[in-house]
Amino acid sequence: MTAAPTRFPVDDAAWPAFLTETVDANLDAARTHLATLKDGTTRTSAQVLDLWDAGDLALGRASAAAHLLAEVHPDADLRSAAEAGAQAAEDLGTERELDRDLWEVLAATTDDDLDADARRLREHVLRDFRRAGVDRTAEEREHLKALAQRCTELGLEFARNIREGARSITVRPEQLDGLPDDFRAEHAAGDDGLVTLTTEYPDLIPVRTYAHDASVRAALTSEYLRIGWPENAPVLAELLRLREERAHLLGYPDWPTYDAEVKMIGSGQAIADFVDRLDALTAEAAREDVGVLLARFRADDPQADAVTPADSLYYDQVVRREQYDVDAQEVRRYFRYDAVRTGVMETASRLLGLTFTRVEAPTWHPDVEVYDVASDGSAVGRVYLDMHPRPGKFNHAAQFPLVPGVVGRHLPEGVLVCNFSTGTLEHDDVVTFFHEFGHLVHEIVGGAQRWAAFTGVATEWDFVEAPSQLLEEWAWDPGVLRTFATDESGEPIPADLVERMRTADAFGRGAWTRRQVNFTALSYGLHATPPDDLDAYTADVDARFGPYAPLPDTHQVTGFGHLEGYGPAYYTYLWSLVIAKDLRTAFDDDLMDAEVGRRYRDAILAPGGTADAADLVERFLGRPTSFDAFEAWLATRA
Template sequence: MTDLHALALPAADDALTWLTDRCDGELDRARQLVDRLKAAPPTSATDVLQQWNDIAIALGNAGSVSSLMAEVHPQPAVREAAESAMQRVDAFSTDLGLDRDLFDIVSGVATDALEPSARRLHERALRDFRRSGVDRDEGVRARLKELAEQELLTGQEFGRNIREDVRTITVTPEQLAGLPQDWLDSHPAGEDGRVTVTTDYPDAIPVRTFAHDPQTRLAMAEAFLTVGWPANDAVLQRLFALRAEHASVLGYDTWADYDAEVKMIGAGSEIGAFIDRITELSGPSAQRDHQVLLTRKQQDEPGATAVEASDVQYYSEVVRREQYAVDGQLVRTYFDFTRVRQGLLDVTGRLFGLTWQQVEAPVWHEDVAAYDVLRDGRRIGRIYLDLHPREGKYKHAAQFDLVRGVRDRQLPEGVLVCNFNRGLMEHDEVVTLFHEFGHLVHHVLAGEQEWMTFSGVATEWDFVEAPSQMLEEWAWDADVLATFATNAEGETIPADLVHRMREADDFGKGFQARTQMFYAAVSLDFHVARHGDLTARLRQLQAKYSMFPYLAGTHMHTAFGHLDGYSSGYYTYMWSLVIAKDMFSAFDRDDLFAPAVAQRYRDRVLVPGGSKDAAVLVSNFLGRAYTFDAYAAWLAE
């Protein structure tokens, strides 16, 4: 890669103008490139694909910036402008996929002389044209365009309602007994003597994990599980109807069939079979650990007959503390946010042969830190870390593209968006940080592709989580944690504590798998059948798959953001975990930094991006096809 400049972000006062200029400028460039290609189509397949690639780069540049800023920018006007830009990008992309003249140009070239990656790009382009409905009549294409526009608008409304609906509970200080002292210090009582707590993660997770008072935990669970209600119930009904019609118009029985066609799983019918397989595999472990929770709850409430949703995190923590000698409040004293962040950079730098060099650069908020990424002394990209909550910001944890890298054209730039405390972190949050950073590493390392389509995290969607899930393992290794996990006195986290933490984390993996399958079943079922009452159907699915009963009056689906982006494919988290466990089996548990296997994994799984099928990437790394064996063994431990 030649010496390329990072994208120059604007000062705060110029953000709105810059955003519009960036998005519309790149869209205008894409239009000009399309017009040029249609006006004078090259006869060479390579030349056609090069021009097609130029269009993809311009379109990607417009889309990446708008989708990021719609979720993170502190100024409402900029977020609104970004959503509007996303709509223009999506409309152009839809028009592109329905353009018969372009289809004729791309499909009409001879491909015999193309090198393998170009042939793969050509095949992918033709597949995407077909899935867009380019071969349908004019009336059908017009309806598909309308549907695509309405799906985007509806998805944006769904996400906006989640971002903006921050709920609160108010309790007395006594009702917060059990919470860590540093958390209590940061939540003083108001003039009325009560403490206000929000449904944002830095409040909700500690309260549901540590508060001794069951009514406080219940109030928080009820508030957390009704975010987006009732507005998003109607929004989801619209979204599911739009997707169902979209799939039907294209000749698919359900949206899940349409969506799964381009994933590793291959068919919508296979999703349900996978969900049931995991449900069966996890059954014995789930039953055993559920009974442990119930027995422990009965010590506090002798008449208890069920473990409620508001009990799960609390009693899981109690069991880990009492039966595994793991005190979450002690553990968190070793995970100061600043040290964890630097430790993550050191660990991943050593593992993947990278240097993260902090740079002074314009950013959209003072909390954001920018780093250039160097490999062998050569700059290969830039990352931004936006890790603390604020009003109007995306509420979960995810990696966003800012720029998708293309060899000798533009550097990959990615953004990690999370919502962590500024002080001490729960170890679960540390694991989440490692997980999400895995996406960022993947985005940067795979950013030297020739073809935009294969750049970054461009594998099949049900493989996307596997590299990140595997990176979580480094957040559980005593030797790794010893490099950055120290308390205020400078004492390193004891290895025997880390060992007990790992054993304690294994507690509950069965019922956690069942909970994941409940979410996956919701994701699938809502996209294959119409339900007049989504909450009623949610209750049925929870009774079938989850180990824990429905909490009366709640509506989890209205804040289940994955119903937009992942649609019917939430199963992919568990599918990816199966592969992640198999890939991790190739590493030496006694030396997770062993360079030979780490470099082989980096170069054969991460660097290729989407240039090969995910199954091929895994096979190239493992030397065999992936199996269920490692996952099944882990689940049975």
């Protein structure tokens, strides 16, 4: 019998008890299942895997709820308690994989009479035991456990310092010249006559994009690039060092090699090779793009000698307005948050055969919306949209699992956490909405699995962005946009404006991709050979890849949140983009082809982690993936 959806407390005072019941009780259940596995009872391989799966599901539920609430709950004490629960869940996972007695129980199983999914589960479990170091001496295992637990602690601290590290500046009202009227109306001067601007996205992105005053752009961008400084510098340095030590103890030359072993890319050296390939593909295009921005910058300031991150968005939109007749402020009139939310959901509904029904249910904050998801009249999951910024909340955009979907036991539940304005959005925000919604539908559609380990977004981690990057394509389709992008009078966005937007989008593609190569090289290099000086190493990467000149006295690396979750694997975004551009070719000229959409859903999303990503792609495309579509996209110039 499938359990009911999560019931969150109505009373604030009930939250500590909810956390105990959801996290602690599930951790206790997981421990009980693991202890039962080691009680000496003779069991078939299928029975062993069933018990393992029960423990895995309980651990997954505890971990998901703890990690989510640590990032989104409005009460700081509850966030701290949830963070402790997340640490306990990660620690239990570490202890489980280093438990030699438990490993011997699993190793004694055979593939006899197991179906394909069960055999895959057994193979993955034994692989993970090996990668944890279960076959090492007792002393080595204890050391590996201590290292893993410390890495978890450091990772949580690193994320917390970013989440709670928002900064701000104050400016005079006239320094908001160039910003949209609705932004200025929402940013009235205080008693001191000054306007406060924060590093949260609803302030940061419009200021970087529209503020005529270069000093304001530079000041706010610089504060953004100091998030986590100085607290995260020693945290990151220790995390990198301990990851390297773990890799060496496990017999790997470095952490990227260890990390990549279970990903599509396969090896650390392959990441370095991927960076080199992208370096060659993007260097000239990026130089051309930045050259155009710098020339336009010098028309305003003849003394300008470089384009920095504080100038890049501003002059990008200036060039698009002047050379491609795309005024970003005109475009944003058509993207009101409520309409965008409805449009994204309706697009996914039509494409994938899903329905989203709003339901009234308690959550952790009044802003959160709840929707039940159905397919062909049957319930398939529940999703939560937590879409607007508030103090102490996760300050980027991501999808968080809440309940792992297992057939007959739990329907999947996922949470979209973003930081959009409640009013009008930039088109880039619309693209981000589609992207993150791609993760959300993957979590739900892939959440009907027999085994907890394979549910939802459980593919290789360097494939996980491909479905989301594919869904971004719908944010550029004129027919799709006309269904929800309307101005206040109800007039849809003109088709010719969308076409100009698409043409202008090709401008800056080289610089954008080059910036992603920069982040990719940084995340890989920091882990391949942890440097003594984090800022100096970041400067070296900037010097090689750019494409923009760094701002002085900033510390980008301490606010680079992906270094905690993705580690050396930021390459995932470009690796997945190569695949996403290839997947796009299956839709030809009709992105709303429901037949292709349903085939995509069934071939790519629905299997979850039950097959290798390369096999999923080949099933859908009828061939292995290639670089061709990505290279053609990158070569397209405005």
